[in-house]
Amino acid sequence: MNITLELIRKELLQIFRNPLIVKVIVMAPILQLIVLVFAANFEIKNLNIGFIDRDNTALSTSLKNSFVSSGYFRLVGIKKDYSEGLREFDSEDVDIIVEIPSSFEKDLKNGLQPNMFIAVNAINSMKAGVASSYISSTITNYYKSEVFLSAVKNTNLQSLPTIDIKYSDWYNPSLDYKSYMLPGILCVIVTIMGILLTSLNVVREKEIGTIEQLNVIPITKSQFIIGKIIPFALVGLAQFTLGLIVAVIVFNLKMEGSLILLYAMLIVYLFVVLSIGFLISIFSETQSQAMFVSLFCMFIFILMSGLFTPIESMPIWAQYIVKLNPTAYMVDAMRMIILKGSTFLNMLKNFSVLLGMGVFVNSMIFIFYKKVD
Amino acid sequence: MNKLKPFIIKEFYHIFRDKKTLLIIFILPIVLVTLFGFAIRSEIKDSKIAILDKSLDEMSIALSNKIIASRYFVNSADVETDSQLEEKFKNGDIDVAIVIPPDFSKNFLKLNTTNVQILADASNLNTATITKQYLSSIIGSFTVEKLSNPNIKEPINLSLRLVYNPELKDVYMFVPGLLALILMLVSAIMSSVSLTKEKETGTFNVLKVSPLRSYHIIIGKLIPYLILSIINVIVIIGMSVVIFNMPINGSYVLLFVVCILFLITALSIGVFVSSITETQQSALLLSIVALFLPTILLSGFIYPIENMPLILQGICQIFPAKWFIEALKTVMIVGGGIEFIWLQLLVLASMTVFFIGLSVKKYNKI
Numbered sequence: 001m002n003i004t005l006e007l008i009r010k011e012l013l014q015i016f017r018n019p020l021i022v023k024v025i026v027m028a029p030i031l032q033l034i035v036l037v038f039a040a041n042f043e044i045k046n047l048n049i050g051f052i053d054r055d056n057t058a059l060s061t062s063l064k065n066s067f068v069s070s071g072y073f074r075l076v077g078i079k080k081d082y083s084e085g086l087r088e089f090d091s092e093d094v095d096i097i098v099e100i101p102s103s104f105e106k107d108l109k110n111g112l113q114p115n116m117f118i119a120v121n122a123i124n125s126m127k128a129g130v131a132s133s134y135i136s137s138t139i140t141n142y143y144k145s146e147v148f149l150s151a152v153k154n155t156n157l158q159s160l161p162t163i164d165i166k167y168s169d170w171y172n173p174s175l176d177y178k179s180y181m182l183p184g185i186l187c188v189i190v191t192i193m194g195i196l197l198t199s200l201n202v203v204r205e206k207e208i209g210t211i212e213q214l215n216v217i218p219i220t221k222s223q224f225i226i227g228k229i230i231p232f233a234l235v236g237l238a239q240f241t242l243g244l245i246v247a248v249i250v251f252n253l254k255m256e257g258s259l260i261l262l263y264a265m266l267i268v269y270l271f272v273v274l275s276i277g278f279l280i281s282i283f284s285e286t287q288s289q290a291m292f293v294s295l296f297c298m299f300i301f302i303l304m305s306g307l308f309t310p311i312e313s314m315p316i317w318a319q320y321i322v323k324l325n326p327t328a329y330m331v332d333a334m335r336m337i338i339l340k341g342s343t344f345l346n347m348l349k350n351f352s353v354l355l356g357m358g359v360f361v362n363s364m365i366f367i368f369y370k371k372v373d
Numbered sequence: 374m375n376k377l378k379p380f381i382i383k384e385f386y387h388i389f390r391d392k393k394t395l396l397i398i399f400i401l402p403i404v405l406v407t408l409f410g411f412a413i414r415s416e417i418k419d420s421k422i423a424i425l426d427k428s429l430d431e432m433s434i435a436l437s438n439k440i441i442a443s444r445y446f447v448n449s450a451d452v453e454t455d456s457q458l459e460e461k462f463k464n465g466d467i468d469v470a471i472v473i474p475p476d477f478s479k480n481f482l483k484l485n486t487t488n489v490q491i492l493a494d495a496s497n498l499n500t501a502t503i504t505k506q507y508l509s510s511i512i513g514s515f516t517v518e519k520l521s522n523p524n525i526k527e528p529i530n531l532s533l534r535l536v537y538n539p540e541l542k543d544v545y546m547f548v549p550g551l552l553a554l555i556l557m558l559v560s561a562i563m564s565s566v567s568l569t570k571e572k573e574t575g576t577f578n579v580l581k582v583s584p585l586r587s588y589h590i591i592i593g594k595l596i597p598y599l600i601l602s603i604i605n606v607i608v609i610i611g612m613s614v615v616i617f618n619m620p621i622n623g624s625y626v627l628l629f630v631v632c633i634l635f636l637i638t639a640l641s642i643g644v645f646v647s648s649i650t651e652t653q654q655s656a657l658l659l660s661i662v663a664l665f666l667p668t669i670l671l672s673g674f675i676y677p678i679e680n681m682p683l684i685l686q687g688i689c690q691i692f693p694a695k696w697f698i699e700a701l702k703t704v705m706i707v708g709g710g711i712e713f714i715w716l717q718l719l720v721l722a723s724m725t726v727f728f729i730g731l732s733v734k735k736y737n738k739i
Binding site: 172 | 493500512530665
């Protein structure tokens with residue numbers, strides 16, 4: 001046991017000896033949380049809309065006003081010609097162009113359907129999809145406006161039946177993107193740092209040659225593995241705690257669930273990712289090899305975790321890969337504990353899967369790590 | 374130039390000696406582009422929905438069927454009471470629920486207006502936002518189908534045109550971002566590691582006493598890795614055209630220029646990182662922590678920059694990936710010429726000059 005403690009002490013000394021690593025460990029959660037949490041927002045606002053109003057009547061003006069007052073659109077001036085306006089899409093200054101025909105008011109008052117042309121810049125498919133649904137809901141609201149109703153009152157263009165939808169958003173009623181992204185981003189920061197430090201660890205000793213010294217000390221394989229994982233788990237825990245403090249102070253994050261459960265999940269999760277890091281380190285000959293392999297893992301862990309894009313939208317085969325992704329279980333667990341207040345029983349699946357992965361990876365390390373070369 | 378040649382040859386020996394790394398450098402982008410090109414989507418299919426139908430008449434059942442028949446939703450739970458819904462949400466069995474009130478059809482037919490309630494698990498906010506939109510458009514088209522009076526028609530005849538991407542394919546959005554992310558990280562890591570490795574193993578001192586000036590060393594390091602990266606660019610642009618049907622509507626030459634400029638920027642960031650660190654470990658830590666998440670989040674790859682707070686939009690400007698993605702989309706999708714992307718090219722070039730300048734200064738002092 002003593003010798004394991006010595007190994008832990010040695011690793012911690014090595015980490016803290018390098019001022020850059022300490023700075024990165026401390027600054028990464030603080031800076032990245034504060035900055036990145038604001039970036040991750042699918043809620044589309046401020047769509048730039050330009051009107052070509054050939055009618056210029058009270059009705060066409062009130063249509064424009066209902067777009068502006070909906071809060072989703074920002075009025076921009078564009079050229080008076082539809083096709084010239086389209087060219088402005090190229091510079092990405094305009095997202096939507098609406099052309100109101102010259103007979104707009106006259107047609108409506110006579111009960112004829114005016115034709116209105118709308119062009120949406122669809123390079124960003126998601127934005128375009130959202131824009132189209134905003135456009136149709138804005139126009140539906142316009143149909144209920146008094147100006148419109150009084151104009152069409154003697155025609156058969158009025159009184160469309162409606163189904164009103166009442167939305168309730170559970171667990172995050174204010175639709176706060178920050179508290180939604182925060183747990184996940186914190187999880188990712190801890191993951192990146194954990195994999196980086198562990199995957200470079202053994203291979204670095206191989207490159208410098210100090211692995212020989214480790215090989216000759218009287219230590220069993222399991223003592224060695226424990227001694228290598230615990231210091232980095234401590235770093236991960238410290239980093240996570242720091243991030244959580246930032247989350248509470250800066251973002252006013254409210255913990256719905258149990259803090260103990262959160263940390264229990266984190267410990268199991270760290271056990272998995274740190275072991276994966278070590279496994280990479282053991283199989284690599286140079287630090288750059290270890291790095292590219294860990295980069296590969298990080299890409300998959302992070303981009304397929306459901307943090308940035310929904311897992312439901314992935315093809316089925318990719319969803320099977322997600323089932324092997326520890327980060328997906330942890331991001332899910334953190335959101336469930338922090339936002340939903342889920343209990344250990346709700347967490348049972350995530351917990352047991354992570355534990356299983358940890359045991360599996362560690363047995364791999366146990367089999368493949370040859371202590372004496 | 375003559376001084377550089379043997380140095381570049383030496384660098385290639387280094388590269389070819391570590392066959393595993395070389396293999397990884399070429400395979401990594403291919404696997405990642407294929408994987409994420411298919412897997413990263415913002416469209417949500419098969420959201421788990423529970424329908425609590427308190428009306429249970431012809432019309433409410435028609436609405437339920439319409440929702441489940443769409444490819445966006447699968448009926449995932451049979452619920453009869455409100456309290457069951459809560460339990461299903463807590464277990465994560467459902468993402469969204471719709472409650473149809475008892476007087477749903479009666480009100481629709483008599484009062485011309487009725488209501489439903491949509492409950493969404495907003496702890497998974499992205500899914501919640503998108504599924505709510507799907508539901509509201511399904512309900513909207515249901516309304517039109519069930520019009521009580523066939524003479525009533527939609528007052529304005531809208532013709533909506535989706536320009537550049539009529540099928541709303543999200544590869545147009547994700548493939549350029551993916552290229553930026555992968556090229557950025559692989560290039561920056563390659564150049565920063567190769568220089569810090571010389572420092573760590575002590576061979577940097579040999580270079581220092583050689584007649585090479587520090588800018589020779591930097592250029593000599595950049596050229597071999599640039600050549601490797603260009604091969605990567607050709608492969609992944611080819612893949613995005615062949616596998617993901619990305620168009621190249623602009624000029625191939627311009628596309629190539631944009632890519633090479635971005636590679637040089639990425640490599641010079643790696644060189645800069647190596648100039649302020651002493652070990653490979655520090656260099657890797659710094660480049661990955663500084664580039665990985667910011668390139669995903671602050672480049673417009675997944676999240677549109679216009680949505681961000683103004684300060685953050687300002688911060689986005691300092692990430693080269695943002696400019697590269699803009700230029701890439703303009704050349705590939707819009708088919709714009711250099712007059713549309715001169716600013717992007719200028720910014721990338723200035724960033725490169727800035728990083729190389731700083732690194733030369735740092736290395737001169739060593």
